[in-house]
Amino acid sequence: MIRIRSFTFLLALFFCFSMYGQSDSTQKKQKLHQRVYYDVSHAVKAVVYVYKKPFSWKAKEWKTFGTIMGASVAVSFLDEPINDYFEKNKTHFQDQVADFGDFMGQPEYQGPLLIGLWGLGIAADNEWLRTTSTMLAASMAASGLVQTFGKDVVGRARPSKAEGNTAFKPFGGKNYHSFPSGHTMLSISSSWILARQVKSLPLKITFYAIPAVVGWSRLYDNAHWFSDIILGSALGIASAEAVIQYYSSIKKKGNDQAGLTILPKGNGVSLAYRF
Secondary structure, three states: HHHHHHHHHHHHHHHHHHHHHHHOOOOOOOOHHHHHHHHHHHHHHHHHHHHHHHHHHOOHHHHHHHHHHHHHHHHHHHHHHHHHHHHHHOOOHHHHHHHHHHHHHHHHHHHHHHHHHHHHHHHHHOOOHHHHHHHHHHHHHHHHHHHHHHHHOOOOHHHHHHOOOEEOOOOOOOOOOOOOOOHHHHHHHHHHOOOHEHHHHHHHHEEEEEEHHHHHHHHHOOOHHHHHHHHHHHHHHHHHHHHHHHHHHHOOOOOOOOOEEEEEOOOEEEEEEEE
């Protein structure tokens, strides 16, 4: 039942942001194939941009990165006390909240809704829906690849493994997929973009609150350490911010008209792509 209620909530939330999102359309009308190609190509470019971003970091960015890593190490001393607290304080109400948080951090539930909203934006030629959906897709893809690769390489034991927060076994399987928290990273990378794409203050607060519930649920379910949540949050925000910067740069450079165009040529046609 909690899954049905969670799905209904997510559907209502997506409907609200699609109704009350801010729109500043600058694109000329495009044909269907142009809209699809434009959105897909820029979503892919945004993912590439996320991974290229660290190579252009300056001293300020590297200092921030070092601070975040240092903070992750520092809070790791709180990992086991926090884990012990959650283990000793379980209630039926908290069980339901944790189920909701787990639901909100899983891509298999958000993905279909995201594709549906993008399809609606394509069919209706709604630029705001298209842009928001592709930004979400790019951020989810980028953060998803990072956390999946990171979990295998780092191989940190989950709290449920009962080996402590300093046990590591790279490529050790699901029981060693604690660092970083994928649920938290996914939820915050999505919510960060959604909160920036709407004007409504209640919606902004809701979107910013969801990752907190997701992170809390991972601690409650004994699936992650507190330091996993902290780093997952930082990586999710970094991924979302890079995607936002990419799409902002498109508008600043006047590249909103980029896309695939079919042009007549002689007795046939030619394909042209404008960057």
